[in-house]
Amino acid sequence: MTDKKNDKAFTSLLPIFEFIKPYKVMVASALIALLLTAAVNLSLGQGVKFVIDNGFIAGSQEQLTYAILILIAMISLLAVGTFCRFFLMSLLGERVSGDLRKAVFNKIVSLHPSYFEENRSGEIMSRLTTDTALLQSIVGSSFSMALRSFLMLIGGIIMLLITNLKLTLIVLACVPLILIPMMIFGKKVRKLAASSQDAIADIGTYAGEIIQNIKVVQSYNHEEKEKNAFGSEVEKAFNVAKQRVKHRSFLIAVVIFLTFSAISFMLWIGGMDVLSGKMSGGELGAFVFYAIMVAMSVATIAEVYGELQRAAGSATRLLELLKVKSDITTVEAPLTVSKTVQTDIEFENVNFSYPSRPDAPALKNINLMIPNGKTVALVGPSGAGKTTMFELLQRFYDPQSGEIKLKNSNITQISLTELRHTMGMVPQHPILFSSDVWHNIRYGKPDATDDEVINAAKQAHAHEFIENLPQGYGSFLGEQGVRLSGGQKQRVALARAILKDPEVLLLDEATSALDAQSEHHVQAALDQLMENRTTVIIAHRLATVLHADLIVVMDKGEIIGIGTHNSLLQSSPLYNRLCELQFDKAAS
Template identity: 60%
Template sequence: MSSSPSTEQQTPENLDVNAPVNKRLSILMELVQFVRPYKGRLIAAMIALIFTAVVMLSVGQGVRMLIDQGFAQQSMAELKSAVLFILFVTVLLAIGTFTRFYLVSWLGERVSADIRRAVFSHVITLHPSYFETNGSGDIMSRITTDTTLLQSIIGSSFSMALRSALMCVGAMVMLFATNIKLTLVVLASVPFILVPILFYGRKVRKLSRKSQDSMADVGSYAGEAIEHIKTVQSYTREQQEKQAFSDEVEKAFDIGRRRVMQRAILIAGVIIIVFGAITGMLWVGGSDVISGKMSGGDLGAFVFYAILVASSLATISEVIGELQRAAGATERLIEILNVDNHILPPETTVVDASLLQPVITFNEVSFNYPSRPDQSAISALTLTVEQGKVLALVGPSGAGKTTIFELLQRFYDPQKGSVRLDGIDIRSLDPKALRDKMALVPQQPALFSSDVMHNIRYGRPEATDEEVIDAAKKAHAHGFIENLPEGYKSFLGERGVRLSGGQRQRIAIARAILKDPDILLLDEATSALDSESEHHVQQALEQLMHNRTTIIIAHRLSTIQHADNIAVMDNGAVVDSGDHESLMQSCELYQRLVHLQFRGGLE
């Protein structure tokens, strides 16, 4: 088992990890569209943030009063006033912090939920070719892990960055107002702080993107192994899978370790430079106090503001690392949101698909899958299915049978020719309206992690319980459903693992019956079943096919016996067509398939 392709390879070429910091972080502006609907709360949060910054800065004046008027004058009244002022400021600070924290955290939760919903809503409508080159594990990592990271950034780190920036600017103003000479000492250290932030910030962002991609690979590998757990255990490959997964985890850990190392170096360097500057400032300021050039209160206030500047810069340097990770996560999410859907409804729908008769025509259709552009899946195919008739598609693996279903449902558009419904090119129809006329019963039915009722009702969500039960009866599924622990409310497990193959197939048929389609597509619906299950499923299919235009991909003679016409396919083209007897006389390929695949049925 191999892990999915690294998402590193899927990074668009225009995303340059070595671009300037402001350009790289500008990707975060893409989040504005999700924040804009809540601008009222954002403004309130900003007001609370500015309020708390101003209140915090006023604490420095309380410190000056405490030293100059309380300690220096030995006055209890002045000391009491200074202490009460600091206490009052503390209460205001608590109120402002509560308001800011709640509003910003709410905004983070709300925006991340909206992004998650927007990405999923977009992904669920994308053309199937997108999923041929993008693993489900990577997509899920973007929807869950990356949006959770953005939630933390918007709800915490971004607020911290703004607060620290305001505190830094405000504290710098107060430093100049308190003592210009000491302020110049502090400012001399600023270039030494910016250099490591810019240099290591670039490394942090590059490693952040790699870290998120590697975690997506870990999730993809784990999901694949768990999905195929029976195969893994059947071949006793548990130890090898453990080792392979461990290798993936270690790769992710190594990238994460390097990212953390760069951030740690950045933070440590800033701390050394900042507090080194404060130490120098204390030497100069202490000398001025001793010589009487400034008061102890001014020095105390100056130290308080200098510490605010230092802590703000340290916070900003740390948050920049978080913002770099947020930029990486935003890139990955915006990549998905910017993927164009190749299958779109016409700009002006002039034909109502529901009014069309279920007559299907493939007219000189040629098609190559996007992931295999040099390999023809369908070549100059011409085929007609009359209303209410049953067409069986027969041919070796890779002949193009399943591709016909995918083109008919317009999961892909042909490069040449046209697929027509009642003479109308299906590209001129709304894909949803087109698919509403069809129901697919695949070889491996897709059941959801829910109860029986939900899985059958998936065919027509507005159906009543009575209609669901009636569909189950027609699908010969009602009997075994009633014997389940909770009947129609029984939970089926992931992919319906609690049911047998025949039972899952009959649930899928019941779903198709409930949908009541004009066109029925059966993809080898009985090929993997035992004789008894096939008998029940075949009875259900007879009920389902009655008076419907039906196309069957057939691997068993029992399904061909119902066909009005049989099309023999090879290399993406129809090589012959007719009934069983005529094809046995005229088509060598059909004769060979009958002898190889249908021998048991013939006997």
């Protein structure tokens, strides 16, 4: 069963050639250069024969000089052909590798979020980098070597047959002895190669997680513990790689030993024929040349065979990722929502469970109408389902039952691009990119002018601290904006949303990371931004939503109360209790 699976994995290399098709001219040019170098290589044997018989044995200096000049001309032609072949094949490998990376990345950014709940980011990154790099080596180098060696092998055997039939039969009789270890050890190399790639992915995943959470690691003094744990992961990968290298090295050593042993035996028989006058020294020299060529070709094929076995695992992993279909897609004929229609949002009997937790409902029978231009606040304890409603609104997930409507249209019938363009999100924990301020704010509107970016920053009360950065708006913020404080990051994220100018504003307690003074100014900016705009707020601090048009109280995935602040104080025990806890604590 395992062997069948491995054989299937090996054939998975074939679809990779779909990425080579667009570069037919480059491939054809490389093949012409390859055929040229193969022909010259095969002709060198006759050149050796000519030099020996007409130069050394004939004892003619003129003929020797002439023969050497011809040999040099052939070698020069070989060098030019080799340059062209190597350059074109290497360039092809780089191009195909780049196309593969783009195809994989394009697939990754279009996948549904639940895919990333079930698959580790480190493993996905390994596919994007390590696996594609290995395939680049295969296409740009190993494939060329394999094809060249195959031509040398076939051509060399033909020239051997032409030069001396008896000695050729001796060489061919040894071929099965060489192929058997290739087949046996090749399967082992293939299995170990797949395990080695998985181990490398584990290393990347572990290291990425530690680096991302380095402050937690250091605050708990776990540096030594993590060093030891990472060392163990590295050793696991090394032990797998050690087995792979051992089997592959043994395969190459056995092939070389058997091949050159056959040549030595053949050389002894040929030497006897030269001594008895049955063949000339030049014929024996040419035969030895071709025999060595055949032997080196077999050895190269054996080595490349191991690389191909290893690449089969990478190809399988990449193709599996490329074949994944996103659960969240745009219908073939999406509805075009008119800009003049009011931006009402409606939840109708929505039920939802996360794919990773199918037995734990996150939302149960949600019915909610959010009128155009109104501010609606979602309040409740952690795990009530507030953030889940935001995720369903943006179609990161689809509900198992029920409908969510925007402008009287089911959001599953609206294109994802149009739907998400309608909304602007400011999360509680802002996400910034490893770039400068310009890029991070302009993410809300990529074609925005510098003046528009600066104006958005001013409205978010971010302009002053940005100006004080070393390079102002051109300052690099570090990974995830690590060079900014929590409040500064929040204001940059708010500026991004202001720049986008969405019809629907989603605020996940957008002022939670600000100090009192900044919160006052940013809240004023938010009040202006929210004016005549449909706004949904996740509120952890009830003081920020006392004046919302509608407050929705949630608990355990259900809506248990809807109304204004004053009405909910009378009708909702949970809301009343939350207010008592927060306001009494604030007063004390």
